[in-house]
Amino acid sequence: YWLCCGHNARLKALEGAREVPGKEGAIDENFFFNPAAVIIEAARRMHEWAGIRERIQDSSEFFVPAGELAGTQVLDLDDMALNVLDLVDGKRSVARIVEITGCSSFHVFKALATLCDRGQVRLLEPQELAANALECLSEGRMADGLNLLEKAAEAGIGGQEAHLTAAKAYQSLDELEKAAGHYKTYIEGLVAAGDRKSTRLNS
Numbered sequence: 001y002w003l004c005c006g007h008n009a010r011l012k013a014l015e016g017a018r019e020v021p022g023k024e025g026a027i028d029e030n031f032f033f034n035p036a037a038v039i040i041e042a043a044r045r046m047h048e049w050a051g052i053r054e055r056i057q058d059s060s061e062f063f064v065p066a067g068e069l070a071g072t073q074v075l076d077l078d079d080m081a082l083n084v085l086d087l088v089d090g091k092r093s094v095a096r097i098v099e100i101t102g103c104s105s106f107h108v109f110k111a112l113a114t115l116c117d118r119g120q121v122r123l124l125e126p127q128e129l130a131a132n133a134l135e136c137l138s139e140g141r142m143a144d145g146l147n148l149l150e151k152a153a154e155a156g157i158g159g160q161e162a163h164l165t166a167a168k169a170y171q172s173l174d175e176l177e178k179a180a181g182h183y184k185t186y187i188e189g190l191v192a193a194g195d196r197k198s199t200r201l202n203s
Helices: 002-007 035-055 079-087 094-101 105-117 126-138 142-154 159-172 176-192 196-202
Strands: 063-065 121-123
Touching: 035 105, 063 105, 079 094, 079 105, 094 105, 094 142, 105 121, 126 142, 126 159, 142 159, 159 176
Parallel strands: none
Antiparallel strands: 063 121
């Protein structure tokens, strides 16, 4: 599923084949399987994926632990869910968790959906984005802080200050194109609000 849907791979069934053209040696019997089983499993996962995406909209979302967790609440979690839960801190996006775990998006999304259903994690509220971003930047977690600022700006949280903070952070990383984009949005916002004096000072 991960190869076919995520990386556009294709399967080719070689019925009864003992050798692969252009390859040396014989095919190990451990690689023999019924192609129908692959199709059925792919269909099952696609149906499961649709349900997961109803709870986890996309990889730019942020989740936070839902209160204090007692030790007994995690005893029945599998290793995947435990690893994901350990990384959920309200500052790492789903994409960052996928990157850190090295697992497929499907498995990380599925673990998060399970944790949501159990009430162990919740979606970070929009009004929490800016505060968490500033904490990340102060801790030197620039990538996480910028992801939060981008999400806040997209949601219209933090006003023009979110764009100004993002611009300065990108500038400190020499990502000048992204910095210029946020400076432009910041200044356009001031002009639209009629704050021409601040616009001249910031220019």
